[in-house]
Amino acid sequence: MRALRLVSQSLLPFVAGLAVLSMISKGLSGSWAIVLMVAGINIILAVSLNVVNGFTGQFSIGHAGFMAVGAYTAAKITMALRFVQIAGISSDASDQLFFLLALVAGMVAAAVAGLLVGAPSLRLRGDYLAIVTLGFNEIIRVIIENTPFLGQATGISGLPRLTNFVWVGMGVVATVVMAKRLAESTHGRALLAIREDEIAAEAMGVDTTSYKVRAFVIASAFAGLAGGLLVHLIQLCTPRSFTFIKSFEVVVMVVLGGMGSVTGSILAALVLSLALEGLREVQEFRMVMYALLLIVLMLTRPTGIFGTREIWDILPKWGRHRAQGAAGGSP
Amino acid sequence: MSEPVLDARKVTMQFGGLKALVDFDLTLMSGELVGMIGPNGAGKTTAFNAITGVYPPTSGDVILLGERVNGRRPHQICMKGIARTFQNIRLFKQLTALDNVRVACHHGHRAGFTAAFLLTAAFLADEERITQRAEEFLAVMGLADKRHALARNLPYGEQRRLEIARALATGPRLLCLDEPAAGMNASEKVALMELIRRIRDQFGIAILVIEHDMRVVMGVSERLVVLDHGVTIARGSPQQVQKDPKVIEAYLGDSYLEEKHIHVPVEST
Numbered sequence: 012m013r014a015l016r017l018v019s020q021s022l023l024p025f026v027a028g029l030a031v032l033s034m035i036s037k038g039l040s041g042s043w044a045i046v047l048m049v050a051g052i053n054i055i056l057a058v059s060l061n062v063v064n065g066f067t068g069q070f071s072i073g074h075a076g077f078m079a080v081g082a083y084t085a086a087k088i089t090m091a092l093r094f095v096q097i098a099g100i101s102s103d104a105s106d107q108l109f110f111l112l113a114l115v116a117g118m119v120a121a122a123v124a125g126l127l128v129g130a131p132s133l134r135l136r137g138d139y140l141a142i143v144t145l146g147f148n149e150i151i152r153v154i155i156e157n158t159p160f161l162g163q164a165t166g167i168s169g170l171p172r173l174t175n176f177v178w179v180g181m182g183v184v185a186t187v188v189m190a191k192r193l194a195e196s197t198h199g200r201a202l203l204a205i206r207e208d209e210i211a212a213e214a215m216g217v218d219t220t221s222y223k224v225r226a227f228v229i230a231s232a233f234a235g236l237a238g239g240l241l242v243h244l245i246q247l248c249t250p251r252s253f254t255f256i257k258s259f260e261v262v263v264m265v266v267l268g269g270m271g272s273v274t275g276s277i278l279a280a281l282v283l284s285l286a287l288e289g290l291r292e293v294q295e296f297r298m299v300m301y302a303l304l305l306i307v308l309m310l311t312r313p314t315g316i317f318g319t320r321e322i323w324d325i326l327p328k329w330g331r332h333r334a335q336g337a338a339g340g341s342p
Numbered sequence: 343m344s345e346p347v348l349d350a351r352k353v354t355m356q357f358g359g360l361k362a363l364v365d366f367d368l369t370l371m372s373g374e375l376v377g378m379i380g381p382n383g384a385g386k387t388t389a390f391n392a393i394t395g396v397y398p399p400t401s402g403d404v405i406l407l408g409e410r411v412n413g414r415r416p417h418q419i420c421m422k423g424i425a426r427t428f429q430n431i432r433l434f435k436q437l438t439a440l441d442n443v444r445v446a447c448h449h450g451h452r453a454g455f456t457a458a459f460l461l462t463a464a465f466l467a468d469e470e471r472i473t474q475r476a477e478e479f480l481a482v483m484g485l486a487d488k489r490h491a492l493a494r495n496l497p498y499g500e501q502r503r504l505e506i507a508r509a510l511a512t513g514p515r516l517l518c519l520d521e522p523a524a525g526m527n528a529s530e531k532v533a534l535m536e537l538i539r540r541i542r543d544q545f546g547i548a549i550l551v552i553e554h555d556m557r558v559v560m561g562v563s564e565r566l567v568v569l570d571h572g573v574t575i576a577r578g579s580p581q582q583v584q585k586d587p588k589v590i591e592a593y594l595g596d597s598y599l600e601e602k603h604i605h606v607p608v609e610s611t
Contacts, residue, residue, distance in 0.1 A: 196458035197468070208435075
């Protein structure tokens with residue numbers, strides 16, 4: 012029975028998501044469509060970073076670096092295969108297949124980068140990861156700006172517009188399903204245990220280093236996916252899209268939504284993306300606004316909007332039985 | 343089954359110039375209940391940490407079920423069969439009681455990350471089994487009705503018991519309890535002694551208890567090891583240890599003697 016329920020639960024988001032997406036993509040066009048797709052890409056970034064910063068309690072501030080790895084890998088592949096067509100199918104279908112290949116390759120490349128960065132730095136406890144990821148983000152930018160093959164500071168332009176609602180939607184659903192399934196599995200509980208108390212987790216048989224690295228690699232892969240989607244949406248792949256400011260933006264989304272709350276990250280990513288669009292005129296003040304937002308948040312609600320909870324834990328009607336137990340018992 | 347569960351031979355821990363533990367020997371058989379006492383800073387917790395792999399010993403051997411485990415990481419030693427609790431409770435505070443125990447059950451899990459994303463039948467079966475197992479351990483510790491409570495919201499005594507449930511769920515051959523009675527009131531302490539004995543009988547495992555409370559440790563242990571300044575100064579039955587002048591001098595102190603109306607000529611050294 013339980014298995015049946017879970018299977019239906021797992022298929023439902025995909026089916027419902029695809030139906031909604033195809034409707035949206037027909038009804039929406041122009042700049043709003045782009046804004047919504049960028050918001051979707053930000054959701055992928057925020058939710059995947061939440062796996063590292065929220066679930067596992069580590070602090071990565073270089074998500075844009077992994078985005079860049081995925082973006083450049085995907086961009087290089089689509090540019091190389093731009094004039095190639097698979098025989099026997101339409102050129103459109105052929106392009107889409109190549110795009111899938113490019114996105115997957117971007118994810119793999121970002122995951123490898125995540126492994127290379129994570130494996131040495133996650134052996135240590137504490138804030139080392141923040142420093143290493145910050146450095147990695149800068150290193151990637153410098154490498155790109157000095158590599159003619161990657162177009163240096165100008166980047167790669169003339170990319171085909173392959174990202175659409177269906178791709179972004181599938182990416183969002185895949186990321187969210189990944190995060191939720193992980194959180195509710197044994198592996199996810201091991202990650203939460205590391206966040207709560209690393210020494211105790213280790214003493215209970217959790218291989219903390221291995222789990223931290225795996226969480227980091229998964230998050231990096233999804234950052235790579237977001238990068239691939241973004242550059243095929245704006246049709247331009249430059250190092251300016253993947254600076255520390257972008258990394259910081261994602262951290263703000265995760266902190267704002269609540270470390271460990273998937274729905275919190277989704278909501279924060281949506282709100283921030285739309286707010287940024289509304290404030291396009293004053294974009295230079297973006298960093299100032301982030302800083303102010305964080306200060307206000309830390310003063311008023313340091314756990315973020317939702318803390319570690321999900322939206323249905325807060326809305327009383329959907330509340331599960333958790334709150335009842337949480338009241339505690341007699342001493 | 344004559345093989346000892348734990349055989350610590352001449353374990354020494356040195357931090358810079360400080361010898362926190364010197365030539366520590368301890369052999370534990372299955373089903374034994376041994377207490378470790380000593381004044382503050384005597385090296386009791388250091389001995390625990392050396393056994394459970396928190397620090398690799400400077401010298402000496404820790405042999406667990408016939409295998410030398412020096413230098414293994416704590417999670418490997420845990421998988422090999424030593425579980426512990428902590429002096430200042432270290433629960434996963436924001437997780438429910440059930441999830442605390444389920445974390446400790448994870449070693450029986452064979453399905454990987456991918457299986458978790460795809461919700462394969464093997465994964466769901468594993469999850470079901472782990473949940474059942476965790477609920478059994480909660481029930482043993484009398485926490486069955488608290489399974490959905492967050493660990494941090496449990497009263498102190500229940501947090502202590504939850505920590506023991508979590509340690510037991512790793513399936514140990516040796517359970518190390520670091521001051522389990524700390525902060526408990528008299529009636530809770532009596533219940534705890536009862537519980538420790540019951541765990542030993544029910545699971546047939548060896549138990550090593552560090553304890554400050556003399557009543558608890560004397561009442562529950564069959565054998566005692568006494569440490570002072572990292573050196574083992576006495577070992578034997580509670581009665582023997584109680585009469586040992588070195589122990590009395592180092593640890594029990596005058597107030598205990600007065601309370602018990604014991605008169606021992608204490609040599610001035």
